[in-house]
Amino acid sequence: MKERMKGFITAVHRERYEVKVNGEDLYARLKAGIYFIDQCEEEFPTIGDNVELEYNPLGDCLIIKTLERKSAFSRKDPDVGMGEQIIAVNFDYVFILMSLNYDFNLKRLERYLTASWQSGGQPVIVLTKADIAEETEEKLELVKQIAMGTDICMVSAVTGEGMEQLKPYLEPDKTTVFLGSSGVGKSTFTNYLLGRELMKTGEIREDDSKGHHTTTHRQLFVLDNGSRIIDTPGMRELGMWIVDDGMDFSFSDINDLIMQCRFSNCTHNGEPGCAVAQAMEDGTLTEKRWKNYRKIQKESKFQAAKESRQQAVVRKKSNKKKQGHFSKMNETGGEW
Structure with a gap:
C-alpha cells in the first residue's frame, strides 16, 4: 500500500498542483479513480486546500481527498x-x-x-x-x-x-x-x-x-x-454564484430599508409606504446602488434555482440506479 500523507496546496497550474508536505515542496495530480468518476463526492482542490495524497518518490504524488474548508x-x-x-x-x-x-x-x-x-x-x-x-x-x-x-x-x-x-x-x-x-x-x-x-x-x-x-x-x-x-490572476469578470449571506452584509442598508416598508410583500415599485422609494427620493439611497443590488440578487437566485434543479436530477438518477439494483436482487432471490 502506498504511503499516505497530508499537505496543503501552494500553487495551482492547469492539471498539476504544488503541495507543501512536511516542509517539502512536491508536485501532485488528481487521482483519476476518485476525482474523474460519475457523481464524484470529493471537491476539486484549489489553492489553500489541505489534502491527503499518495506519496510517489519517482514522480507526481496523487491527491486522493480534499479536506474540510473553513472559507x-x-x-x-x-x-x-x-x-x-x-x-x-x-x-x-x-x-x-x-x-x-x-x-x-x-x-x-x-x-x-x-x-x-x-x-x-x-x-x-x-x-x-x-x-x-x-x-x-x-x-x-x-x-x-x-x-x-x-x-x-x-x-x-x-x-x-x-x-x-x-x-x-x-x-x-x-x-x-x-x-x-x-x-x-x-x-x-x-x-x-x-x-x-x-x-x-x-x-x-x-x-x-x-x-x-x-x-x-x-x-x-x-x-x-x-x-x-x-x-491570484486578475478577474476580467466576477459573475455571482449563490451569495445570500453575502448580500446581508454588503447591502445591509438596503435590507434595513426593506424591513421598514409598510407591506411585507412590497415590490418597491410604487406601493405606498415603500421605504426604498422614499430613500431614493431623499437621496439616502442612490438608484445605481439599488439597481446593482437587484442585479446581484437576480444572479444569486438564478444560480440557486439552477443548483437545486441539478441536484434534483442527480438524486433522480441515483434513485433509478438503486431501484434497478433492488429489482435485480428481488429477481435473483438475493439477500440484502
Whole structure:
C-alpha cells in the first residue's frame, strides 16, 4: 500500500498542483479513480486546500481527498456551462484590491464585497496606486458610503504610503487572499510585502492608466513573519454564484430599508409606504446602488434555482440506479 500523507496546496497550474508536505515542496495530480468518476463526492482542490495524497518518490504524488474548508471564495465560472469556480480557500482575510486611477469602479467593488462576505473570510478594501491617482479623498468617501462595516486602506506599493495599515491583518499563521481585476497592482503589492521582486510586474499604459495582466496562476507565499498570502490572476469578470449571506452584509442598508416598508410583500415599485422609494427620493439611497443590488440578487437566485434543479436530477438518477439494483436482487432471490 502506498504511503499516505497530508499537505496543503501552494500553487495551482492547469492539471498539476504544488503541495507543501512536511516542509517539502512536491508536485501532485488528481487521482483519476476518485476525482474523474460519475457523481464524484470529493471537491476539486484549489489553492489553500489541505489534502491527503499518495506519496510517489519517482514522480507526481496523487491527491486522493480534499479536506474540510473553513472559507472559500467562489464565482460563476466564466466558461459557459461550468458552474461554480472556487478561486481560493482556507483564508482569514480577503484583500479586495481596487485601483484609485481609471479602474475605480464602485459597482464592481460591491460585487467583490458581496462575494467576499459570502466566502467566510473578512474583507478588507485596499485602494491601490494612491501615488498616481487624483481626487483620492473624494473616492475614499464614495467607498465608505457603500462599504459599511468594512475596513478600508488607501496605499501605494511603490512609495510605501499607507502600507503600515495592513500589518494587523498580516499576522503569523493567518492567510490572506488578494483579489481584484487585471491591472490593479497585485503583483507590485505582493513584491512589496515579500521584500523582493518575485512576481513579474507590467508597465502602466499611458492611454487609460491600466496595468498589464501579469499573474498567470494562483500561488501561495509565506512572509518572513509566517503570514501566508495568496496571489491570484486578475478577474476580467466576477459573475455571482449563490451569495445570500453575502448580500446581508454588503447591502445591509438596503435590507434595513426593506424591513421598514409598510407591506411585507412590497415590490418597491410604487406601493405606498415603500421605504426604498422614499430613500431614493431623499437621496439616502442612490438608484445605481439599488439597481446593482437587484442585479446581484437576480444572479444569486438564478444560480440557486439552477443548483437545486441539478441536484434534483442527480438524486433522480441515483434513485433509478438503486431501484434497478433492488429489482435485480428481488429477481435473483438475493439477500440484502
